[in-house]
Amino acid sequence: MEPAVLREDMVDGLESPPRDVLGDEDVAVAMRDVPRHAFVDDERTAYADRDHEALGTRVLAPSTVARLLQALSLEPDQTVLIVGAGVGYTAAVAAEIVGETNVHAVDISRPLVVEARGNLAEAGYEGVLVDRRDGADGLPEYAPFDRVLLEAAAVDPPRALLEQLTDCGRLVFPRGTQKQRLEAVSSDGVVDRFEPVSFDPLLVEGEQSGAVERNRTTREDRERAQRRAESRRGWEHNWIEWEDTGDGQSRRRSSR
Structure with a gap:
């Protein structure tokens, strides 16, 4: 069967019961156009609604x-950062909506970047930039981004990714460890919660996907400690002045 027909059948299945997960017309049109078989080695099952394995x-x-991109709420010409490029399929679908030169993707795995x-390139999206980076650091030299998609689970969204959003930006990520839920966090702190999901955890520099011990909590603990420190306001943060009380004595006056 021709790939174009398989794509049509795939999207029709996502739009209809029992799956019924795709209601965004822009995402549906994009998924009908992207040749998924260019990203999945097994062409026979490329359009089946199931996960595949590639390079670990x-x-x-x-x-x-479809769920991720709908939560992202993409609009034409928006700038997008995808953390966890994988084999590039999600980036290609996003490129169909916003334009390929507006899509940037990073992955911590060099083989996956290649x-x-x-x-x-094979699928016709050479304009998408893909770079090898620690995903938690984002891509600051191309920031800010209108949309950031994190394709890995985290207890808290990495601080750097939030800081790289535009004023009206939106970050979508799976929140949690064993139990996860898809969330969208806007620049002003508004959170939208979606259905439960299951993703691998966000890896950090020097960490392997199959490792038993994970050091991603080092980043999360560091960022939480920094937020706590910034939220505290004790006398040591105040400017201390002394004023004359008029009776020959002085007293301390504190002002922020």
């Missing part, structure tokens, strides 16, 4: 990609 990572099922670049 999980290639997300089409229904999962794979994503090759897949995107």
Whole structure:
């Protein structure tokens, strides 16, 4: 069967019961156009709604990609950062909506970066920038971004990613560890919660996907400690002045 027909069947299945997960017309049109078989080695099952494995990572099922991009609320010409480029399929679908030169993707795995670049070029999305980075650091030299998608679970969204949002920006990520839920956090702190999901945890520099011990909590603990320190306001943060009381004595006057 022709790939175009398989894509039509795939999207029709996502839009209809029992899945019924795709209601965004822009995402639906984009998924009908992107040749998924360019990103999945097994062409026979490329359009099946299931996960695949590639180079030690999980290639997300089409229904999962649809949920992520709908939560992201993409609009044409927005700038997008995808953390966890994987094989590049999600970036390609996003590129169909916002334009390929507006999409940036990073991954901590060098082999996956090479794979994503090759897949995107083969599929006709050479304008998507893919770089090897620690995803928690984002891509500051191209910031700010209107939308940031984190394709890995975290207890808290990485601080750097929040700081790289525009004033009207939106960050979508799976929050949690064993139990996870998809969330969207806007620049002004408003949180939208979606359905439960299951993602691998966000890796940090020097960490392997199969490791038993994970050091991502080091980053999370550091960022939480920094937020607590910034929220505290004791006398040591005040400017101390002394004033004459008129009776030959002085007293301390504190002002912020």
